[in-house]
Amino acid sequence: MSKTLMKAMNFDQNKKIDSAYQNNCGDCELCTHTVNRRRVRVDSEEILAIENIIQSHTQAEKSQIIYKTGQPFTHLFTVHSGMFKSIHTNNKGEERIVEIFIPGQVMGFDGIRDGRYKTTVKAIHSGSYCIIPYQQLNELAFKHKAIQDRLLKMMSEKILQFEISHSEFNAKQKLVHFIQGVSELYYSRGFSAKQFPFPVSQRDLANHLGLAEETLSRTFAKLKKDDVLMLKDHQITIFDLDALDDILNT
Amino acid sequence: MSKTLMKAMNFDQNKKIDSAYQNNCGDCELCTHTVNRRRVRVDSEEILAIENIIQSHTQAEKSQIIYKTGQPFTHLFTVHSGMFKSIHTNNKGEERIVEIFIPGQVMGFDGIRDGRYKTTVKAIHSGSYCIIPYQQLNELAFKHKAIQDRLLKMMSEKILQFEISHSEFNAKQKLVHFIQGVSELYYSRGFSAKQFPFPVSQRDLANHLGLAEETLSRTFAKLKKDDVLMLKDHQITIFDLDALDDILNT
DNA sequence: CGGCTGTTTGATGAGTGTCAACGAATGTGG
DNA sequence: CCACATTCGTTGACACTCATCAAACAGCCG
Numbered sequence: 001m002s003k004t005l006m007k008a009m010n011f012d013q014n015k016k017i018d019s020a021y022q023n024n025c026g027d028c029e030l031c032t033h034t035v036n037r038r039r040v041r042v043d044s045e046e047i048l049a050i051e052n053i054i055q056s057h058t059q060a061e062k063s064q065i066i067y068k069t070g071q072p073f074t075h076l077f078t079v080h081s082g083m084f085k086s087i088h089t090n091n092k093g094e095e096r097i098v099e100i101f102i103p104g105q106v107m108g109f110d111g112i113r114d115g116r117y118k119t120t121v122k123a124i125h126s127g128s129y130c131i132i133p134y135q136q137l138n139e140l141a142f143k144h145k146a147i148q149d150r151l152l153k154m155m156s157e158k159i160l161q162f163e164i165s166h167s168e169f170n171a172k173q174k175l176v177h178f179i180q181g182v183s184e185l186y187y188s189r190g191f192s193a194k195q196f197p198f199p200v201s202q203r204d205l206a207n208h209l210g211l212a213e214e215t216l217s218r219t220f221a222k223l224k225k226d227d228v229l230m231l232k233d234h235q236i237t238i239f240d241l242d243a244l245d246d247i248l249n250t
Numbered sequence: 251m252s253k254t255l256m257k258a259m260n261f262d263q264n265k266k267i268d269s270a271y272q273n274n275c276g277d278c279e280l281c282t283h284t285v286n287r288r289r290v291r292v293d294s295e296e297i298l299a300i301e302n303i304i305q306s307h308t309q310a311e312k313s314q315i316i317y318k319t320g321q322p323f324t325h326l327f328t329v330h331s332g333m334f335k336s337i338h339t340n341n342k343g344e345e346r347i348v349e350i351f352i353p354g355q356v357m358g359f360d361g362i363r364d365g366r367y368k369t370t371v372k373a374i375h376s377g378s379y380c381i382i383p384y385q386q387l388n389e390l391a392f393k394h395k396a397i398q399d400r401l402l403k404m405m406s407e408k409i410l411q412f413e414i415s416h417s418e419f420n421a422k423q424k425l426v427h428f429i430q431g432v433s434e435l436y437y438s439r440g441f442s443a444k445q446f447p448f449p450v451s452q453r454d455l456a457n458h459l460g461l462a463e464e465t466l467s468r469t470f471a472k473l474k475k476d477d478v479l480m481l482k483d484h485q486i487t488i489f490d491l492d493a494l495d496d497i498l499n500t
Numbered sequence: 501c502g503g504c505t506g507t508t509t510g511a512t513g514a515g516t517g518t519c520a521a522c523g524a525a526t527g528t529g530g
Numbered sequence: 531c532c533a534c535a536t537t538c539g540t541t542g543a544c545a546c547t548c549a550t551c552a553a554a555c556a557g558c559c560g
Contacts, residue, residue, distance in 0.1 A: 086413075088413055088414060088416075088417075090414075090417055091498075091499060092499050094417075094418075096416065096417055096418070098413045098416060099413070109405075109406055109409050110406060110409055110410045110413060111406070112402050112403055112405075112406035113403045113404075113406035113407040113410060114403075118410050118413070119413065138398075138399075138402075141398065142392070142395055142398060145392055148388075148391065148392060148398060149388075151402065152362050152388075152401065152402070152405070153362055153363045153364075154363075155359075155362075155402070155405040155406065155409060156359055156360060156361070156362035156363035156405065157363040158409050159359050159360055159405065159408055159409060159412065160360045160363060160368050162409065162412035162413070162416075163336075163338055163348045163349070163360060163368070163369065163412070164338060164340075166338075166346065166348060166412075166460075167338075167340055167344075167346055168344075168346070168460055170547070170548090171547080171548070201505090201506065201507095202506070202507065203505095203506070203507090210416075210418055211548080211549090212548070212549050212550075213506090213507080213508095214507090214508080214509085214548090214549080214550085215547090215548055215549070216507095217507060217508055217509085218508085218509085218548095220507095221508080221509095248341075249341060249342050420515075420516090421515075421516070451537095451538070451539090452538075452539065453537095453538070453539090461516080461517090462516070462517050462518075463538090463539080463540095464516090464517080464518085464539090464540075464541080465515090465516055465517070466539095467539060467540055467541085468516095468540085468541085470539095471540080471541095
């Protein structure tokens with residue numbers, strides 16, 4: 001691992017990468033919901049049954065593929081540490097990064113519909129993830145209402161996110177909206193909303209946001225010049241959280 | 251109802267509006283899935299239990315609101331005839347048409363996550379819809395695995411649709427992609443893929459696609475000039491289905 | 501040190517939003 | 531059923547954002 005990335009991950013003498021920006025078991029989307037912008041555990045004994053079927057903390061190297069488009073859908077995955085990306089390939093062969101995942105998030109929902117993954121998921125940098133056999137989860141959901149509800153609510157949440165992100169945005173707003181979303185996610189899990197690791201390359205981010213690499217670079221430059229936020233050494237620093245809202249409401 | 255709209259709805263001496271482009275009970279997304287581009291009934295006795303909790307065929311006048319942002323989430327709805335639109339209002343107060351629904355589709359999934367609808371749904375023109383009490387459906391899903399699976403698969407399908415629609419498109423491709431989607435939906439339900447009612451105003455469609463009204467108008471004009479498709483009297487006619495793919499793959 | 505890969509900067513043009521005006525279609529009230 | 535008002539769609543001129551192309555620069559790796 002490079003020095004800058006270590007720094008990005010908040011690596012120092014006291015904190016190891018995996019203990020800093022990681023997700024504790026029981027704190028992922030499966031077992032928590034958002035109350036007042038914070039993730040809190042769902043108050044249900046049954047839901048802990050999930051822990052028994054999860055295979056925890058599998059390591060992934062940079063660019064390692066977790067699952068591929070077309071493969072039989074067998075598992076859901078949660079991010080334990082690091083960041084992952086899901087990629088959709090259209091019939092022109094162009095790749096589009098559909099989602100970028102941080103610790104605690106669940107990956108693989110698009111495979112449920114017909115039993116095949118419809119995207120490819122890769123590790124952005126080295127990280128770790130948990131493996132959830134879907135069939136077992138599905139059976140648990142049929143035994144425990146709380147789990148069934150959690151599953152349905154997670155998917156409903158994802159649908160809502162997509163609905164909202166369809167809004168009209170210019171380049172600056174697209175970027176700010178994305179950063180704000182990640183900031184909220186980190187905050188909801190007890191990390192700083194103003195500073196967090198960001199190992200995503202600008203190429204990937206530009207692709208995800210539907211912008212040219214050059215436009216994204218220029219947009220970052222403007223936001224830094226205006227003292228709104230900064231990307232340095234694979235770490236985002238937000239100087240002015242309120243300014244983010246202002247930009248989105250212009 | 252206006253004369254042109256009657257025509258659009260295929261209204262003549264022999265066919266009533268409601269019998270032409272309507273959805274038969276048991277043929278909506280809840281009870282069918284897609285096999286070879288066609289909707290077929292899910293082979294399961296239990297799933298018919300849904301019919302017992304559905305309240306069928308409620309009339310809706312043009313612009314009638316089915317549910318509103320912020321209201322407690324109590325029901326899902328399926329379109330029986332006509333078209334409906336879901337609207338999301340951002341914090342600038344701007345309205346964005348998130349989805350446009352045709353007969354057989356289910357509305358209201360975004361309310362599951364926290365018990366409140368997050369969008370507003372309105373009838374585009376007069377139509378009819380069915381009402382499904384969510385709590386009862388939820389309990390049925392807990393009793394019958396087939397129903398639980400159907401629910402999860404429907405939501406997975408919707409997630410996939412959003413993921414894919416995030417692709418990079420120019421104005422022409424946005425329009426063609428949308429029309430192709432509607433065409434597929436009609437086809438999958440046994441109607442013509444080449445000609446179907448289209449009561450959506452260009453203002454609404456432009457809003458939905460994230461285009462200016464003028465750009466949409468010019469795009470329709472180009473597609474007509476190139477003998478690809480035509481919008482007339484609230485009816486879409488596709489001259490060349492293959493051309494749609496060509497446009498999307500350019 | 502040299503070769504990648506990722507990022508930045510500048511110049512240019514295509515696509516699309518905006519403004520303005522008009523025409524067509526639809527709805528309303530007398 | 532007609533006259534008017536209103537909404538909806540079309541067309542042209544123009545401005546602006548952003549993609550594209552080209553090239554240089556910076557960081558990282560062997």
